Amino acid sequence: MLFVDRFASCRRKVQSNNSNQKSSPLCKLNIAEGSSRKSTIERKRYYEISRGSLIEIDDVTEAAFDLSYLSKEQITSLSLHLNQCFASLSGLIK
Template identity: 50%
Template structure:
């Protein structure tokens, strides 16, 4: 792997951790959700660090900001899908608490990054 600037961003590192947690959590989802909620959650979580990385590689502040906004939108998507998973009893309160703090922290960091870009 190449050493690029986005890898130095704490928000990127945390979003990678979040993605790993999402993959771990979704292992316990019902098999019939493999192409539904499981897939959607995983894709949305992968989108977060991917868009942070892509934004960091852009030259203009406007382009960087747009990708950071997309990353934040994907984070909100993950939050919504986790709420749905909890309502369907696919996710325990303990698992949700484990991920909620990380979601809030990443959201705040992305909002700061957008504001200061």
């Protein structure tokens, strides 16, 4: 939990607008919403929005690293997970 708390603290310090602060939960919510859609086009659109949220999260983590809020180990681990999520979402969009 220490990592999650530290990440949340970093996000508050790094982010300048309210829409970025919602990236993480919105990513999950858009996946859930998209999964319930019957239309393939509509479902893919929600997955694309989720993928955009992942990119925002990645940008915030890079900024947090640049400001020394995250260690190299933490950023490496988080980047690995973000890349896996991005690849999974890309697979769903195809």
